[in-house]
Amino acid sequence: MEKIVEGSTRAFLTGNETIAWASLVAGAEFMFGYPITPQNEIMHYWTRLAPKYGRGFLQTEDEISAGFTVCGAVQGGKKAFTATAGPGNVLMQEPFGMAEAMRLPMVAIIQQRGGPSSGTVIYSQQEVNLTTFGGNGEGYRIVYSTASHQELYDYTIKAFNTAWTYRFPTFILGDGYQAKMREPLELYDPQEKGITLAESFPLVGLPGVIGENRQPQHLNNIYSLEEELYEKVMTFSAVFEKISPEIVEYEEDSCEGADIILISHGVVSRAARDAMLILRSQGIKAGYFRPVTLRPFPDEALKKVILQSNAKKALIAESSYGQLTRLIKQSIYGETINIDTLYKPGVGIVDYDIINKVKSIL
Amino acid sequence: MSYREVFVFPNNGQDRIVEAFVGEYASGKSEAAINRALELFSAGQSVTLVDLDTVEPFYTIRPLKEALIAKGLNVISFSRSDSFGLGETGAMLHPQARWTLMHEGSLIIDVGYGVHGIRTLNLIEGAYESPELEIVAVINSCRPMTNSVSKIVDYIKELGRIDAIVANAHLGDETTVKDVINGNMIITRAADILNIPVKYAGVDEKLRDEISKIDLSWRIKYFTRYMPQAMW
Numbered sequence: 160m161e162k163i164v165e166g167s168t169r170a171f172l173t174g175n176e177t178i179a180w181a182s183l184v185a186g187a188e189f190m191f192g193y194p195i196t197p198q199n200e201i202m203h204y205w206t207r208l209a210p211k212y213g214r215g216f217l218q219t220e221d222e223i224s225a226g227f228t229v230c231g232a233v234q235g236g237k238k239a240f241t242a243t244a245g246p247g248n249v250l251m252q253e254p255f256g257m258a259e260a261m262r263l264p265m266v267a268i269i270q271q272r273g274g275p276s277s278g279t280v281i282y283s284q285q286e287v288n289l290t291t292f293g294g295n296g297e298g299y300r301i302v303y304s305t306a307s308h309q310e311l312y313d314y315t316i317k318a319f320n321t322a323w324t325y326r327f328p329t330f331i332l333g334d335g336y337q338a339k340m341r342e343p344l345e346l347y348d349p350q351e352k353g354i355t356l357a358e359s360f361p362l363v364g365l366p367g368v369i370g371e372n373r374q375p376q377h378l379n380n381i382y383s384l385e386e387e388l389y390e391k392v393m394t395f396s397a398v399f400e401k402i403s404p405e406i407v408e409y410e411e412d413s414c415e416g417a418d419i420i421l422i423s424h425g426v427v428s429r430a431a432r433d434a435m436l437i438l439r440s441q442g443i444k445a446g447y448f449r450p451v452t453l454r455p456f457p458d459e460a461l462k463k464v465i466l467q468s469n470a471k472k473a474l475i476a477e478s479s480y481g482q483l484t485r486l487i488k489q490s491i492y493g494e495t496i497n498i499d500t501l502y503k504p505g506v507g508i509v510d511y512d513i514i515n516k517v518k519s520i521l
Numbered sequence: 522m523s524y525r526e527v528f529v530f531p532n533n534g535q536d537r538i539v540e541a542f543v544g545e546y547a548s549g550k551s552e553a554a555i556n557r558a559l560e561l562f563s564a565g566q567s568v569t570l571v572d573l574d575t576v577e578p579f580y581t582i583r584p585l586k587e588a589l590i591a592k593g594l595n596v597i598s599f600s601r602s603d604s605f606g607l608g609e610t611g612a613m614l615h616p617q618a619r620w621t622l623m624h625e626g627s628l629i630i631d632v633g634y635g636v637h638g639i640r641t642l643n644l645i646e647g648a649y650e651s652p653e654l655e656i657v658a659v660i661n662s663c664r665p666m667t668n669s670v671s672k673i674v675d676y677i678k679e680l681g682r683i684d685a686i687v688a689n690a691h692l693g694d695e696t697t698v699k700d701v702i703n704g705n706m707i708i709t710r711a712a713d714i715l716n717i718p719v720k721y722a723g724v725d726e727k728l729r730d731e732i733s734k735i736d737l738s739w740r741i742k743y744f745t746r747y748m749p750q751a752m753w
Contacts, residue, residue: 341547
């Protein structure tokens with residue numbers, strides 16, 4: 160079979176197409192999906208590519224089924240994924256919850272669109288709450304918030320590895336702008352780069368005989384008694400907290416000695432970094448902090464950055480109305496830094512939006 | 522009674538240009554279409570630029586509409602303000618687009634992407650019967666689906682009728698002279714196999730100085746890039 164990516168090559172792609180290629184090189188075997196803008200071209204490109212490389216696709220009758228079929232496929236040992244947005248993300252919370260309860264290594268790509276409800280098909284950062292803590296549980300999920308096509312490629316590969324290493328549902332949180340933008344990036348074969356791809360393995364139908372030479376495999380999402388569930392949830396919490404330091408990722412730049420720290424995530428962080436550089440060139444000491452993982456959140460890193468910077472103010476910029484702020488406040492509880500906000504729900508944020516806001520509050 | 526007996530497409534006795542640009546996302550078809558329209562306008566023609574992307578109309582030339590009208594083009598496309606309040610029905614075909622061929626002067630049509638994109642030409646009354654229409658595939662060899670001679674040949678065969686090719690090897694802002702030369706050589710070889718003419722190679726205006734020093738066998742058109750302004 161033809162090699163998917165020969166050597167390392169620069170290519171000009173949309174974000175959605177990037178994800179299809181990344182899933183291929185990550186060894187994804189099956190995509191289940193239901194159409195919704197702005198993620199449609201992930202499905203379009205996957206369905207064009209999958210037959211050439213012996214991979215599969217099923218369009219289900221709705222998002223609920225798309226999520227549950229991924230739950231089924233991963234139990235059978237297949238690297239499977241789905242992609243959705245907005246109202247589709249709402250519908251998929253049920254299967255995402257099952258994946259938490261059964262520790263299923265599912266991967267989901269979220270290309271955020273505007274909300275509430277059908278909102279817009281275009282862009283937002285309003286699916287942070289939903290993607291990090293959207294289920295009827297404690298949010299045992301791993302969420303990577305990407306900012307560029309290169310990151311969409313790198314983190315999609317990583318998401319499959321994270322899911323199959325830690326067995327928690329793993330998300331790529333992109334957005335409609337990243338989905339549609341065209342950008343150059345490096346396509347590569349992860350194994351040629353020294354990235355080991357995590358092996359998939361079946362969770363059911365295991366060899367051996369129950370009671371004779373192996374224990375039963377209990378993949379359970381419902382319990383008879385309160386105490387049974389309690390024990391499970393407490394175990395999940397302990398595991399999640401233990402692995403969190405291995406998973407958290409963030410970016411920090413020029414925070415030491417800064418007067419103000421600019422905090423943002425995803426595509427907005429590109430504007431924030433540019434804003435930081437421009438402000439510095441104008442003599443304003445700005446710093447930059449970006450959580451890459453929104454769940455688990457880089458609590459300790461952010462607290463340390465605030466402490467070491469001596470900054471009196473932080474500005475949180477997001478294309479939603481406080482969803483990132485909520486995560487940050489929860490994360491840095493007890494810190495006395497003043498928090499200002501720039502909220503543009505469902506609307507893009509450019510460097511000068513941030514620069515003007517900084518100048519208005521310093 | 523045939524369609525052509527009912528409608529007469531006016532061309533004022535002049536040889537007008539009617540070109541439809543098709544290609545993948547990120548091939549550069551919108552950029553090629555805009556540049557071609559402005560080129561014809563500069564040459565004194567009346568030019569209508571038609572946005573026929575019904576797949577994702579929010580990300581096409583819509584945000585540039587006003588700026589292109591200000592440059593002198595007639596643009597058939599919804600503007601952002603036209604779409605306000607329409608919700609997802611804002612993704613419909615502009616009624617004027619259906620009657621594109623009835624407009625006087627030269628016509629440049631920016632068609633939606635891929636195999637399905639080319640089928641949207643059937644939304645234009647009389648498109649396939651028009652002796653004027655030239656369907657131009659824009660090919661970017663810096664895309665993994667069209668990065669080799671055999672892949673380009675397969676891709677163009679999938680598209681169906683293609684009358685000409687614009688070789689548009691590029692990596693956006695990162696495009697180098699090497700990308701242009703190597704990429705367009707691949708595209709030209711594929712075009713030779715298919716026996717489809719390469720109209721020209723599209724090259725970013727920023728590379729004009731370097732490229733113009735090199736003796737290349739193909740015709741070059743330098744593109745000013747407008748599409749980066751179409752986001753946000």
